[in-house]
Amino acid sequence: GAGVSQSPSNKVTEKGKDVELRCDPISGHTALYWYRQSLGQGLEFLIYFQGNSAPDKSGLPSDRFSAERTGGSVSTLTIQRTQQEDSAVYLCASSLQGRDTNTGELFFGEGSRLTVL
Amino acid sequence: GNSVTQMEGPVTLSEEAFLTINCTYTATGYPSLFWYVQYPGEGLQLLLKATKADDKGSNKGFEATYRKETTSFHLEKGSVQVSDSAVYFCALSVRGATNKLIFGTGTLLAVQP
Numbered sequence: 057g058a059g060v061s062q063s064p065s066n067k068v069t070e071k072g073k074d075v076e077l078r079c080d081p082i083s084g085h086t087a088l089y090w091y092r093q094s095l096g097q098g099l100e101f102l103i104y105f106q107g108n109s110a111p112d113k114s115g116l117p118s119d120r121f122s123a124e125r126t127g128g129s130v131s132t133l134t135i136q137r138t139q140q141e142d143s144a145v146y147l148c149a150s151s152l153q154g155r156d157t158n159t160g161e162l163f164f165g166e167g168s169r170l171t172v173l
Numbered sequence: 174g175n176s177v178t179q180m181e182g183p184v185t186l187s188e189e190a191f192l193t194i195n196c197t198y199t200a201t202g203y204p205s206l207f208w209y210v211q212y213p214g215e216g217l218q219l220l221l222k223a224t225k226a227d228d229k230g231s232n233k234g235f236e237a238t239y240r241k242e243t244t245s246f247h248l249e250k251g252s253v254q255v256s257d258s259a260v261y262f263c264a265l266s267v268r269g270a271t272n273k274l275i276f277g278t279g280t281l282l283a284v285q286p
Contacts (some may be wrong), residue, residue, distance in 0.1 A: 066188075112273065149217075
C-alpha cells in the first residue's frame, strides 16, 4: 500500500512476555519515528531513525524497549518483559526529511494497540 | 526544554459554532508549529502548519497563527461540522539533529448536530 503499515493492529499479551511490533514506512522515506499514545498522555516520542545516522533513542522509557531499522526501511520495536504500564497504542510515522529540512509532515500508521494483562 | 500545552477536552459544540482550541509552547530556538488531527479509527494526519512568526496556517476551514510574542498557536474554525469531530494535537519541531515532533496531549472535539 501507499501508506505506513503497522502490524499487528492489536496485541494482547501476558505480563512478562516479549512483544515485537512492526512498521513498514512509505517507500523512499528516510526518517522513521516511533511514538506511544496512552490515554490522557498524548503522544510520547520513543525513538527516531534518520538514514544511516545513529538513532535518537532519547525517548525510550527503559532498557526493556529497543528498536531497529533494517536496510533503512522496515522497523521493529521490541518490548521485553512487558509490564501493564506498557499498555498503549504504539504509532509509527515516516517522513521524507533531510537533516537540514523540516517539512514537519509525518505520515502515521494506524498503530498497534498493545494490552498487557 | 521543548514542550506544548493545549487545552484539555472534551470540547463539545453544536454544528456551526465557532471553535477555538488553545495551544501554547515552550521552545529553545525557533520552532515550526503544527496541528495534527486524528479522526475516529484513522491515523494522525497533518492539518496545518506554520514555520515562522506571524505565519498563518490554514486548511479545511481551520486556521492558526504563529504568535511569537505570546508563544501560541491557537486553532480556530468559524463554523464546525459534525465531520470535524476528532482529536486535535498541537505540535512543535525545532530544527536540529532530530527534528522530531513534540506533541501536546490532544483535545477531543465532539460536534453535535
